[in-house]
Amino acid sequence: MKNETKVLKFEELNWKQIETLDKKNTVLFLPISPMEEHGPHLPVGTDLITIRDVTTEAIKTLKTKKPDLKCILLPAVPIGFCEFNTDFPGTISSSGKVVKDIVYSFGSSLAEHGFKYLVICTFHMSIVHLKGIYSAMKQLESKYKMKTCEPWGPYFHANIIEKNEPKLGFDTTRELHAGFRETSLMKYQYPYLLDESYKNLQSIYRDLNSPRVLGKKFKQLGLKDGYVGSPARADVDYGRWFFNETVNVFVNATIDLFEGKKPPELPGRIKTAMKALFWR
Numbered sequence: 210m211k212n213e214t215k216v217l218k219f220e221e222l223n224w225k226q227i228e229t230l231d232k233k234n235t236v237l238f239l240p241i242s243p244m245e246e247h248g249p250h251l252p253v254g255t256d257l258i259t260i261r262d263v264t265t266e267a268i269k270t271l272k273t274k275k276p277d278l279k280c281i282l283l284p285a286v287p288i289g290f291c292e293f294n295t296d297f298p299g300t301i302s303s304s305g306k307v308v309k310d311i312v313y314s315f316g317s318s319l320a321e322h323g324f325k326y327l328v329i330c331t332f333h334m335s336i337v338h339l340k341g342i343y344s345a346m347k348q349l350e351s352k353y354k355m356k357t358c359e360p361w362g363p364y365f366h367a368n369i370i371e372k373n374e375p376k377l378g379f380d381t382t383r384e385l386h387a388g389f390r391e392t393s394l395m396k397y398q399y400p401y402l403l404d405e406s407y408k409n410l411q412s413i414y415r416d417l418n419s420p421r422v423l424g425k426k427f428k429q430l431g432l433k434d435g436y437v438g439s440p441a442r443a444d445v446d447y448g449r450w451f452f453n454e455t456v457n458v459f460v461n462a463t464i465d466l467f468e469g470k471k472p473p474e475l476p477g478r479i480k481t482a483m484k485a486l487f488w489r
């Protein structure tokens with residue numbers, strides 16, 4: 210059953226209400242993910258819609274789990290860096306620097322008025338996008354001592370999903386973009402946004418981390434429909450599991466952040482890649 214608790218939205222508050230918030234018990238959540246093609250069957254806003262809903266649900270759960278904590282949802286920002294699929298209409302890519310500036314603008318403006326906790330919520334896992342987010346977090350920490358975290362990157366890039374998910378009988382490690390996982394998620398959350406054609410889409414796999422794909426776009430890699438994985442396998446029960454698992458990751462990371470525990474970190478190989486990649 211869906212939790213009907215009301216979520217406090219930043220854009221609905223006036224400055225007086227914002228001023229009187231108890232800053233040391235308030236956590237702000239910033240959903241940020243780009244418009245990006247997700248195959249011929251999923252909406253371009255798949256990442257943004259998902260992360261906005263996950264964040265909203267996490268805030269509702271936190272209200273019961275941690276009633277002393279005040280959670281505020283910032284408006285979802287439809288921005289991110291997409292490296293592979295700008296050769297499809299609907300993908301809107303910003304530079305990593307823009308991502309950094311946006312996250313830093315939110316964080317610093319809030320920190321100037323005494324806010325201490327910011328959770329950055331993204332479902333888009335491109336390394337340059339994460340580089341923007343983590344550079345902003347580092348600056349917010351050093352300039353304002355602001356406590357920040359980005360919960361999904363460490364979970365996603367450490368492949369914890371594969372360890373935790375129900376056994377499915379096929380290899381899910383190759384479901385990279387608009388495949389089984391995201392299609393299941395949409396089938397569960399928004400069946401009316403899922404185009405029926407998903408049932409007939411052939412499984413297509415590519416290793417997007419291989420050096421051979423560097424600098425290539427999806428169509429050059431033979432991904433003419435813009436997805437990597439097996440959308441036809443989509444399953445509502447898996448979608449429900451995946452959604453709830455994602456919500457839990459955000460709930461736990463927020464509690465840890467608030468209780469002063471060290472937030473989960475990105476795996477070493479991702480940090481190295483982040484350093485090696487130039488701003489784009």
Ligand SMILES: [Zn+2]
Nearest residue numbers: 255256387391
């Ligand atoms: Zn996605």
